[in-house]
Amino acid sequence: MKKYYITTPIYYVNDIPHIGHAYTTIAADTLARWHRLHGRAVFFLTGTDEHGQKIFDSAKAKNRQPKECCDEIVENFRNTWKKLLISNDYFVRTTDPAHEEAVKHFLSVLHEKEFIYKASYKGLYCPQCENFLTESELVDCKCPNHLTKPEEKMEENYFFRLSGFREKLIEIISDSSNPLHFEIMPEGRKNEILGKLKVGLEDISISRATMPWGIPIPFDNTQTTYVWIDALLNYISAAGYPDTRSGFSELWPADLHLLAKDILWFHTVIWPALLLAAELPLPKKIFAHGYFTINGKKMSKTIGNVITPDEMIGNFGVDASRYLLLSAFPFGTDGDFSMAAMKEKYNSELANNLGNLASRVISMLARYNGKKIPPAAAPNEINYSADLEQVAMLFEKLEFSRITDILQKVTGSANKYIDDRAPWQLAKQQKQDELKTVLSNLCEVLWVIAHYIYPFMPVTAQNMMEQLGQEIKIENSPYFMDKKIEINYKADTNSSGAIFPRLK
Ligand code: MSP
Numbered sequence: 001m002k003k004y005y006i007t008t009p010i011y012y013v014n015d016i017p018h019i020g021h022a023y024t025t026i027a028a029d030t031l032a033r034w035h036r037l038h039g040r041a042v043f044f045l046t047g048t049d050e051h052g053q054k055i056f057d058s059a060k061a062k063n064r065q066p067k068e069c070c071d072e073i074v075e076n077f078r079n080t081w082k083k084l085l086i087s088n089d090y091f092v093r094t095t096d097p098a099h100e101e102a103v104k105h106f107l108s109v110l111h112e113k114e115f116i117y118k119a120s121y122k123g124l125y126c127p128q129c130e131n132f133l134t135e136s137e138l139v140d141c142k143c144p145n146h147l148t149k150p151e152e153k154m155e156e157n158y159f160f161r162l163s164g165f166r167e168k169l170i171e172i173i174s175d176s177s178n179p180l181h182f183e184i185m186p187e188g189r190k191n192e193i194l195g196k197l198k199v200g201l202e203d204i205s206i207s208r209a210t211m212p213w214g215i216p217i218p219f220d221n222t223q224t225t226y227v228w229i230d231a232l233l234n235y236i237s238a239a240g241y242p243d244t245r246s247g248f249s250e251l252w253p254a255d256l257h258l259l260a261k262d263i264l265w266f267h268t269v270i271w272p273a274l275l276l277a278a279e280l281p282l283p284k285k286i287f288a289h290g291y292f293t294i295n296g297k298k299m300s301k302t303i304g305n306v307i308t309p310d311e312m313i314g315n316f317g318v319d320a321s322r323y324l325l326l327s328a329f330p331f332g333t334d335g336d337f338s339m340a341a342m343k344e345k346y347n348s349e350l351a352n353n354l355g356n357l358a359s360r361v362i363s364m365l366a367r368y369n370g371k372k373i374p375p376a377a378a379p380n381e382i383n384y385s386a387d388l389e390q391v392a393m394l395f396e397k398l399e400f401s402r403i404t405d406i407l408q409k410v411t412g413s414a415n416k417y418i419d420d421r422a423p424w425q426l427a428k429q430q431k432q433d434e435l436k437t438v439l440s441n442l443c444e445v446l447w448v449i450a451h452y453i454y455p456f457m458p459v460t461a462q463n464m465m466e467q468l469g470q471e472i473k474i475e476n477s478p479y480f481m482d483k484k485i486e487i488n489y490k491a492d493t494n495s496s497g498a499i500f501p502r503l504k
Pocket of ligand 1: 020049
């Protein structure tokens with residue numbers, strides 16, 4: 001059976017992982033967990049991009065082999081993802097021998113099919129992007145991503161006949177009934193790419209004559225593969241290419257490539273053209289999210305304004321950091337990051353709303369019902385289903401912040417229900433049946449919310465279930481498959497402290 005195949009970009013191994021990288025990876029993880037909750041087999045891929053000038057130069061400066069350095073620094077990413085509870089199924093490195101073989105095989109195929117030719121190339125090169133830039137892409141004569149001046153560079157390179165795919169790509173992208181159609185989301189980004197394609201498309205250089213740290217071109221080992229071609233091929237090498245039999249077809253094509261807008265062109269134009277040339281299926285959906293900015297500037301190592309996941313985790317813990325990043329602003333747009341705003345959001349949404357609901361409910365069960373959850377006798381008075389019904393559609397559209405808004409709304413309604421029904425009054429008036437109904441309704445909502453927040457905050461969600469005395473692991477819960485709420489009423493609930501202590 002075909003697995004749901006979701007990818008993040010492979011990150012430059014010599015970067016310090018920052019919350020921009022974490023943003024994509026947490027989004028992919030949240031989505032992967034959501035699909036797994038529905039019983040779907042998922043293959044979630046992330047990894048590192050390890051060739052190129054920067055790594056070569058930094059290894060040389062340390063008088064070490066580049067691979068040795070990569071083996072060490074790749075742990076920065078692996079450890080960060082472990083800390084952030086990233087549940088990737090595989091971690092690909094472009095220095096993996098299997099990846100190198102896949103790249104060589106792929107380029108040989110393209111060479112045989114005559115999609116590759118040799119020519120001389122002159123251009124403006126940004127070493128940080130590891131990419132040639134056109135005049136029109138420059139802002140104040142500088143690279144718009146790195147704010148540095150590109151260098152003039154000329155060399156004999158191998159070229160890929162990208163220009164020949166222009167019309168085909170326009171057709172495939174704009175016509176949703178085209179059998180090769182893939183979606184570019186959000187919609188505005190698709191129009192941007194189509195607009196750019198309509199202006200024109202040039203062949204691209206796919207090799208470097210002067211870069212020793214790269215995968216040798218299989219038909220000319222005096223040249224190495226251009227890092228971007230090397231990097232894009234990770235998505236198929238990790239799926240088993242060049243062996244395109246059963247294992248590969250269970251994974252490829254990718255269902256979703258997740259990335260930020262800076263690398264959308266590579267993924268929506270160059271990547272599909274390479275696949276078309278090799279006669280391989282195209283990915284189904286490519287989603288470009290926005291940037292985390294600091295005072296309006298993209299967070300990046302070169303600009304020197306990065307915030308690390310460790311800083312976030314130190315302030316808010318792992319689960320809250322995941323939640324805060326994904327709920328900060330709509331997934332497709334840019335948003336300015338400020339720790340003060342994150343703290344305010346933490347206190348209002350997590351401590352005062354969700355955390356407060358959990359501790360109120362658990363403590364009322366201890367006070368009024370011997371720590372037991374009263375069985376449900378009638379339909380729930382808290383109207384939460386209609387709101388939650390939208391969540392699946394919002395996951396489809398990757399509208400994470402609208403999902404967290406809905407979860408906040410449902411949590412808010414449950415808190416308001418406590419205020420309105422005042423269980424303490426019911427207890428005083430000895431209205432036992434009514435009191436039980438109120439408590440039962442609240443527990444059901446808490447149980448359901450735990451399921452819905454699990455993809456965002458897996459540890460807290462499970463902790464909520466434990467406080468409710470429920471042994472079931474949410475990841476194995478059949479709730480999303482059969483929509484049945486199965487609460488164990490015999491178990492004792494227990495308060496193991498606030499799930500989100502208020503921050504001063
Ligand atoms: N190695 C290439 C990708 C090759 S994929 C075939 C690369 N790596 S990168 O380390 O620069 O990571 C780029 C990705 O990191 C972006 O597409 C995005 O997913 C994430 N982000 C990096 N900085 C970011 C922000 N400031 N904000 C949001 N996401 C950002 O490009």
